[in-house]
Amino acid sequence: MSSRPEPRMPRSLRAALTDVLADGLRSLRRNESALPDNARRNLLRGSLSLGGLSLLSGCQLVDEASVESALMKVSRFNDRAQAALFGPDRLAPTYPDSMIVRPFPFNAFYGEEAAPDVAADDWRLEVGGKVGDRGRWNLAALRQLPQTAHTTRHICVEGWSAIGNWGGVPLGTFLRRVGADLGAKYVDFRCADGYHTSLDMPTALHPQTLLVLDQDGAPLPRRNGAPLKLRVPTKLGYKNPKHIVALTVTDAYPGGYWEDQGYNWFGGS
Numbered sequence: 001m002s003s004r005p006e007p008r009m010p011r012s013l014r015a016a017l018t019d020v021l022a023d024g025l026r027s028l029r030r031n032e033s034a035l036p037d038n039a040r041r042n043l044l045r046g047s048l049s050l051g052g053l054s055l056l057s058g059c060q061l062v063d064e065a066s067v068e069s070a071l072m073k074v075s076r077f078n079d080r081a082q083a084a085l086f087g088p089d090r091l092a093p094t095y096p097d098s099m100i101v102r103p104f105p106f107n108a109f110y111g112e113e114a115a116p117d118v119a120a121d122d123w124r125l126e127v128g129g130k131v132g133d134r135g136r137w138n139l140a141a142l143r144q145l146p147q148t149a150h151t152t153r154h155i156c157v158e159g160w161s162a163i164g165n166w167g168g169v170p171l172g173t174f175l176r177r178v179g180a181d182l183g184a185k186y187v188d189f190r191c192a193d194g195y196h197t198s199l200d201m202p203t204a205l206h207p208q209t210l211l212v213l214d215q216d217g218a219p220l221p222r223r224n225g226a227p228l229k230l231r232v233p234t235k236l237g238y239k240n241p242k243h244i245v246a247l248t249v250t251d252a253y254p255g256g257y258w259e260d261q262g263y264n265w266f267g268g269s
């Protein structure tokens, strides 16, 4: 009788898995009091351990592909955990203007010299999907909507953060103005450089989520997303699309540039 040795999970993948799981657990523990009821809290606490991961994900963790798929499932579980804890009253911290970093750092999936140079006069925002008024918006029309500003901390997963000041139209105001279906699941953003990312509707309607026209009191510089970016202080940097050219309200999971490569989709900060 021959018995095959049981395949072992590579150490690096086990480490990555433990990290993702630990993130989810930390966020749940930190916010335990906000969870709806004891039963749920105990369920979450009890069922999440590295040993229980294959149960949770329904996968056998025997090769790289199955670990990848388990990681993705845990990441989607974390999306749901974070969404359950998120609320319109939970505001990101704001800071005094004396703490603003100037010039504000640049980051993208390419170098600064390659940042798109969008001609403001020709630029339009294409609004589509589950909205009453599909169409194209220019900058002057966006400037006519009510504006607000905040000084908040941008946190990039690459290991830096910086406080900046951003002003523009609350995305919730804009979505109501175009008659968006506020019961839809997602808002998707496409950018002039091919980047894209998407938000859950509660985050889209969060009072601090802004369609940004101004940074530090002046029109958005090219490097930081001219002529229009989204600033979401309740989320990590990669959920803040720059150089936006299209906004779509949809029920179909849109993913994103980094999210499709394994970054957590909810991406709370």
Ligand SMILES: Nc1nc2c(c(=O)[nH]1)N[C@H]1C(S)=C(S)[C@@H](COP(=O)(O)O)O[C@H]1N2
Binding pocket: 104, 105, 106, 107, 108, 109, 110, 155, 156, 157, 191, 192, 193, 195, 223, 224, 225, 237, 238, 239, 240, 241, 242, 243
């Ligand atoms: N269009 C576009 N938006 C983007 C990115 C990008 O590469 N292209 N990178 C994201 C990431 S990872 C970060 S940290 C921030 C950086 O914004 P900043 O250049 O204003 O610092 O932009 C986000 N939005």
Ligand SMILES: [Mo]
Binding pocket: 107, 155, 156, 157, 158, 237, 238
């Ligand atoms: Mo980032």
